[in-house]
Amino acid sequence: MPAAQARIEGLGVNAIDRRRVDVAVDLTPCLEPVDVDMVIVGPQDDELSCLRLVQSRDWTLDKVMHLRQDAQSGEHTLHVGIFYKEGLVDRAVRRFTFPQSESQVAP
16 A cells, blocks of 8 residues: 555553553555654653654564653653654554552552
C-alpha cells in the first residue's frame, strides 16, 4: 500500500522501571519508507522522552525509550505519529502508569 495510507495497527507500552519504557508499534506494510515519531509526556504535560525513526522500512517496531528523569506518579501518555513527505499520515495515543517503586510500597 502507498505510504500515504499507512496506519498504526497496534500500539503497546510497558514501563520497565522508573526510567525505561518498552514501546511496540505495528504499522501497515507500505511500499515506501515512513518517519515515525514517539513522544512520552508526563502527568504535568512535560515531555520526558522522544524518538524519531527516519525513513523506516520496518513495520514492526520495538524500542526502549529512556526518560530524562525518574517517572513521577500519575498517568503518562505515549504519542506516536507516522509521517510521509512532511505530512502526518496517522497517529495514536496510549495512556499508562508506572508501577510503584519499592520506596512507595508500604511495609
